[in-house]
Amino acid sequence: MPASRTSRLSVRASPDELVRWNHIARSHGHVTTSDWIRSLLTSAELSGDDGSPISDELRRLRTQLSRVGNNLNQLAHSANCGDAVHCGSVLDEIETLIHRLDRILSRSRKNPSSRTAYRTCDTTVTLH
Known part of the structure; x- marks a missing residue:
């Protein structure tokens, strides 16, 4: 069971970006955009991507x-x-x-x- 999520990370987006990100998240099999972004951050961390x-x-x-x-x-x-x-x-x-x-x-x-x-x-x- 994942740890309780008590902290919040916010990203501002234009309406067009939000629509595009929602579409991309769903097309990659994620239920929510936050789930997709969480997986991106985790995979970048695990891969050692220096950005x-x-x-x-x-x-x-x-x-x-x-x-x-x-x-x-x-x-x-x-x-x-x-x-x-x-x-x-x-x-x-x-x-x-x-x-x-x-x-x-x-x-x-x-x-x-x-x-x-x-x-x-x-x-x-x-x-x-």
């Missing part, structure tokens, strides 16, 4: 994805010119970024993504 903003992580990922996109454009240009293209390291970097993004997303929702990364080319591709 670093997800937006900072997403900005870093976006920068890395931009670099990967630039590398892919260079590989495509080389392939169109008939050069041998070595894309293994770029695909490895893409796969790493996908896994990082999945970890971030799994922290922000109850059911983590079941996405699987697929390789679509060999390490060396020669186009003529």
